[in-house]
């Protein structure tokens with residue numbers, strides 16, 4: 001006699017608990033999804049990330065232009081200014097995060113045949129997430145890949 005009563009209790013009470021739990025989970029999940037999308041939306045609008053995205057497109061275009069120049073002339077350009085105006089407009093040589101007066105924001109190194117594929121042909125060091133971190137940005141490798149330059153904390157002066 002006791003067992004059916006327990007069964008009844010299990011069947012009538014538990015589903016309601018499950019329903020409350022399920023609705024609670026769905027509400028929490030929706031709340032987190034909204035919160036996460038809001039965070040991503042606002043971070044994406046900050047100047048730091050906007051500049052990083054734009055700089056990525058600049059370094060891609062310069063890297064491609066260096067490649068096209070090298071293919072056509074059988075040698076790498078001596079300077080990035082050699083790419084203007086035939087390969088890229090001058091404005092591309094300026095990183096959006098670079099506030100200096102210079103016309104070229106990117107560090108350019110001519111690769112030698114024995115340099116590894118991960119050799120950095122181009123580097124940008126104009127992006128600083130926080131004042132206590134080294135400026136970083138992107139690097140364009142010899143193999144055509146763009147990799148982020150890790151921003152390490154600045155060593156504290158004592």
Ligand SMILES: [Zn+2]
Nearest residue numbers: 055095124137
């Ligand atoms: Zn940059």
